[in-house]
Amino acid sequence: MTLQVAIIGAGPAGFYAAEALAKEDFVQVDLIDRLPTPHGLIRSGVAPDHQTTKKVTKKYDQTAARDNVRYVGNVALGDHISIPELRELYDAVIIAFGAEGDRPLGVPGEDKEGVYGSFAFVGWYNGHPDFTDLEPDLNIESAVVIGNGNVALDCARLLVRTQNEMKLSDIADQAGEAIYDSPVKDVYILGRRGPVQASFSIAEMREMGELEQGISVVHDDQIPDELPGDMDPKEARSRKPVLEVLKSFKGNRSGQADKTVHFEFYRRPVEILGGDKVEGIRVERTRLVDNRAIGTGEMIDIPCQLIIGCIGYVSREVEGLPMKGGIVDNVEGRVDDGLYCVGWAKRGPTGTIGTNRPDAQDVAARVLEDLGQGGGKSGGAGLDRLLAERNVRVTTYDDWNAIDAAEIARAKEGAPRRKFVTIPDMLAVVDEA
Structure with a gap:
């Protein structure tokens, strides 16, 4: 059998x-x-x-x-x-x-033009066939990324990357062109809780300090000198190097580079502002109570023309x-x-x-x-x-190997591949193989 x-x-x-x-x-x-x-x-x-x-x-x-x-x-x-x-x-x-879907933000205004979930936005810059036609408008000055995980760092980092930094990547052509031509100056990363609770990995955090034309800034008073003494030892081992990188951003200020990535901790989105298109986001300052983010009632408006929600996916x-x-x-x-x-x-x-x-x-x-x-x-x-x-x-997998070989063959110098981003284009390669 x-x-x-x-x-x-x-x-x-x-x-x-x-x-x-x-x-x-x-x-x-x-x-x-x-x-x-x-x-x-x-x-x-x-x-x-x-x-x-x-x-x-x-x-x-x-x-x-x-x-x-x-x-x-x-x-x-x-x-x-x-x-x-x-x-x-x-x-x-x-x-x-x-x-295969984004968890909704659950705030008024999230249906406005210029608001995207990370599943869609990441799919777009990676050339996923479902999102080839997404075409986000990156002719903007300011963007907000909601979330404190590695996907949020990816989205923020790519928005400020230079073409030179991406020359060894396999970013989709249309996404690369839009990003490199974008005049965006400020990217805000919002987290409901603090830097100690953020789920960033150390490799991704280090990249935020090595941007060719960008600088990462923090509110100096939000970054503690040490981790809490009662933190689980295993968790502390992974969080300590991330905290050290965030501490290294103290003293950095907007204007010291062409583009600025702002780490905004203790911020909870409450409303997306604007008419049909995004014009800003209203956030509430939070504080931690038993490791939970509790609103303080103090509101802050951040002007922006693009919002990317990186708060999780659903099947x-x-x-x-x-x-x-x-x-x-x-x-x-x-x-x-x-x-x-x-x-x-x-x-x-x-x-x-x-x-x-x-x-x-x-x-x-x-x-x-x-x-x-x-x-x-x-x-x-x-x-x-x-x-x-x-x-x-x-x-079949042989068909995939043909697509793979064709993508590698058409890559620009130094890049690993140049992706086909539509299913008909992929199948055309198979037919010619």
């Missing part, structure tokens, strides 16, 4: 689940993704100037090359195939599509999947008989890329424990017949 497994989503969580399952010769894995290109947020979420992080895809290539793993691209869950149909075809279905609703709190409702990865989830679909948008590996390994072990060596379902053969009947254009 062969255990037939479908994994929906070919990002890190999906590949790590495939890696764990494919070690067993009796398992056949189909990695199904709605795009012709695999790797999920490695391709469309990791900042384009963080190429070292993207090298993890070499490991995924090894998994895809296994005889019992198959990539089935350009197949959209809900449009081309349903959850009930997949459960009929496969012994196990593992949801690994992650989060999309899919018929046949029980959802709870923005994730698939599950117990340690089990959703129902033969139905599982991993990664962000399982636990929400938390952790690093590497966090997905042990998580996926645990769920893969549960699949093997629950289902043994399979129940004789048709698996990929049945899927192929169904998709052929529906005239769905399917792409």
Whole structure:
């Protein structure tokens, strides 16, 4: 018997689940993704100037090359195939599509022109086909980034990067042109809580002190000299170097460089100002009570023409999947008989890329424990017949390799690749290969 497994989503969580399952010769894995290109947020979420992080895809290539793993691209869950149909075809279905939407800000005015969620904005500068036509207006003087995590730092950093700083990146052409031509002078990073509670990583923080044409500034009185003495030791080890970088920004002032990144802690957004377009944001000064941000009633208006919310992602609703709190409702990865989830679909948008590996390994072990060596379902053969009947254009990993090679070949000097940002352009490459 062969255990037939479908994994929906070919990002890190999906590949790590495939890696764990494919070690067993009796398992056949189909990695199904709605795009012709695999790797999920490695391709469309990791900042384009963080190429070292993207090298993890070499490991995924090894998994895809296994005889019992198959990539089935350009197949959209809900449009081309349903959850009930997949459960009929496969012994196990593992949801690994992650989060594909932005958590709303929940303040008046967030529907104004010039307000974006980070999922969309990051997708735009990374060349995700869904966001190629986003076209944010960057002919602006001031932008506000809401959030105190690494995505917020990515968005702020890229808004002030020079073309020279990005020459080794794979930023999408249209995004790079808009950013390099932008006259933006001030970028504000808002956090409800303080610098000690911020979720910045040290590598990303150090970059904020090394901007070619920008300077990072803080309110000196917001940055403590030391961490709280009662902080968990493990947490303190990660937060201390970040605090040291923030302390190094003391004394920096606007006007010392062409562009300024303002770290604004203890600020809670309450209203987005303007008519149809964004003209500013009203924030309330906060204070911490039991580590929670409590409003003080003092309001501050920050003029801006662009707002990017970086406060988290939510998984999309899919018929046949029980959802709870923005994730698939599950117990340690089990959703129902033969139905599982991993990664962000399982636990929400938390952790690093590497966090997905042990998580996926645990769920893969549960699949093997629950289902043994399979129940004789048709698996990929049945899927192929169904998709052929529906005239769905399917792409393989060889097709992705052709797209990959073409992107690398058309790269500008020094850049790793020049991305194709529409599905028709990707498929045209496959047709010519």
